[in-house]
Structures are given as structure tokens and as C-alpha cells.
Amino acid sequence: MFQALGSPKGEWPKGAEWPRVVIGGGYAGVRLAKRLDTTARVTLVDRKEVFFHRIASLRAGVRREWSHSPFIPYDRLLRNGRVAVGKAVRVDTTERQVVLATGERLPYDVLVIATGADYPEPARFAGTTAEEAAKAFATHQQHIAAAEHVLIVGGGPSGVELSAEIRLARPDARVTLAHSGPELLHATGSVRAGRKARGWLEAHDVDVWLDAFMSPGNDFGTYRDARGNVIEADRSFWATGTTPNTLWLRLAGHGDWLNASGHVKVDQALRVQGWLDVFAVGDVNDATEVKITPAALAQADLAAHNIRTYLNSAGKHRKEPRFYRPIHRTPLIVPFGPADGVTMLPVPGGETAVLGGRTTTLAKAKNHMTPYMRRRLGYTAA
DSSP states (O other): OOOOOOOOBOOOOTTOOOOEEEEOOSHHHHHHHHHHHTTSOEEEEESSSEEEOGGGHHHHTTOGGGTTTTEEESTTTOSSSEEEESOEEEEETTTTEEEETTSOEEEOSSEEEOOOEEOOTTSSOOSSSHHHHHHHHHHHHHHHHHOSEEEEEOOSHHHHHHHHHHHHHOTTSEEEEEOSSSSTTGGGTOHHHHHHHHHHHHHTTEEEEOSOOOEEOSSTTEEEOTTOOEEEOSEEEEOSOOEESOHHHHHTTOGGGBOTTSOBOBOTTSBBTTBSSEEEOGGGBSSOSOOSHHHHHHHHHHHHHHHHHHHTOOGGGOOOOOOOOOOOSOOEEEESSTTOEEEEEEETTTEEEEEOHHHHIIIIITTTTHHHHHHHTTSOOO
16 A cells, blocks of 8 residues: 655756656556657557557457457557567666666656556466467467356456356356355445346356355366365366566566565555656556556556656745545446446445446447547547
């Protein structure tokens, strides 16, 4: 969580015209780079050659016609800046440079770490090119098409969505969803939404196991819960959480920037603790426990403002940055395939309105917000 504001390092050298460098081309990184591009030169660094619209990845891992939908080129994102395809391996805070695996050095006046988190298959971008990732999706599709029994472990939004996608694609297969909690979607705090998800899945012949903490069994293709119950499945997918992409920082000697879970420690202005010129936004930081796209976008917007404030003021006239308020309640949409689902909408008083299939279909389920993201990257919605 937020750390107390310490004595910041890294005063910006007056008159420098170095570019802003954003490491990570996910939702937060793209949003922030686009915000800064209007007034400065920006270099966006990402190991992938295309933007990965992860929201569409679960369907892409099941349905062949969606195999290429999550990939959107970066080439129309920035007008004044550029995208550097490569892997960041070191941050030299003394020389203000980011070092890539290729050996290229990128000078910066402000650095933003937006490397996100690593997701379980099939929501992971495999390789570095769209072709490699599409092949990985094709492999998942083939495995699901041939499976007699598919096990999904984890009853949060991703597990529920994936279970529904597999069931609709394979009505003849056995599908089991095992969840360690007492109700599906229980981390959202909406019992009603969890019951709605369970009702839909069971009505479509998905076996739902609750209070079932699963682990691999002794034999290949077997899985065991905490009570000793054994289940056999020829395919399994684990939707049990994410891991921040910060190992590279630890290997580069910046382990002191990370907390025990591997998230980057930031202050209330979303700066890496103790530094004025290094920010961290999105899933990679410890600013909020809610690791969802709306939170990442909100952080990107606030960080863009604070970066401009930092660079455009100095000394006794330096303006104070805005502080980020962690998002604890935000709309959450969980599709059950392309034409149904559940939407949780916070309302005043701490309650949550639960909306059904029509709202969910229009908001997300039909096209997974792909037209919206294409427009954000400079392409037509189609």
C-alpha cells in the first residue's frame, strides 16, 4: 500500500529536453503515453510488437474466429513519440537511462514503470509477435476442442468468464469450475452477483465446486481438493491471480523498490518511493488491491497530470502533485459468453446494483470493448 512521502531524489536538470520513457505498453502505459504525447516526446517500451487487448483474450483462447482480435498495432498511437520494441533490463538512475536487452540506452527526464502483471493461460501473451501469440491461442482452442473434461480453478471474474466461454464452445464436454471461496465472485462483495453466476453455470451443466482449494494430484491429469476429493480432467486452466512483472527490477538491483508481493512501492502521487522522476502505474504498483482496467486508467491520468506538474514547476514555486485515492468500488462486468452476463454497479450508500444480460452484452460481452480500444490506438472500430 502507499508509503509515507520521503525525501525524494532525482531533481530534474533544468533545460533538459530528454523524452519521457514509459516501460510497458498495456492499458496504463498506452493511456499515459497518449496523454503525454500531446506536449512532449515519449518513448514507449514494450517487448511486444502490438498492443494486447487482454480483455478479449479468454474468448480468443476458446474461439478460432477471435484468434487475432486482441492484437492492435502501436503504429498509430503516438504522433510525437515512438514505440521501442524491446525488453528493459536495467534502470540507471544516475545517468537517467533505461537499458534494453539489445544494448540500446534510452535517456529520460521522467520514467514510468507500467509493466503490468503476468496472467495465467490463456490470458497471457505468448512470445513477442502477434503470430506467436495467435499460435498459442490456436493451441488452446485445439486442446479445448478435443477435451472430454475441462477443469477451471478459480471462481473470480476470469474463472467464471472462461467457464462460460468453454461451455458454450463445447456443449458436449464436461466442464468443472472449482473455487476456494464460499461463493463465486465472493471477492467482489456481491453475493447476488455470485449467485447469478452460479445459477447460469449450473443451468448450462457446469459442475461448480465451492470451498474447493485445488492442487495437482499424484497422477497426471488428476487434481485434489483440501478434503481429499479427486477429480480427473484432461485439460485445466488456473484463474487464481496474477504476478507483477517486476522480476527484471529485482535482477537489475532495484529490489528495494518492491514490497513483499513484488509490487512497486509508490507514494500517494504514484511516484516510486523516494523518487521525484520515477512513477509506477497500473497492476505493477501497490497503490490499490483492485487490479482492474478502470483503476489502471485512473492512475495513468493522475500520473500524467503529476508528471506535467513536476516538469513545469520548480523550486519554491513547485506545485503540489495530486494524490491518488485507491479505488475500492468500481463497475465490474463479467460476461457469460457473448450474449449474457452480470454487471456490478456501485451505488451511493455502499450498495451494489446487479444488472443482467442486456446491460452486460451492450457494455462488454458482445465485443469485449475491442472497437473502443482500436479507436484509442488510432484505428477504426472494425
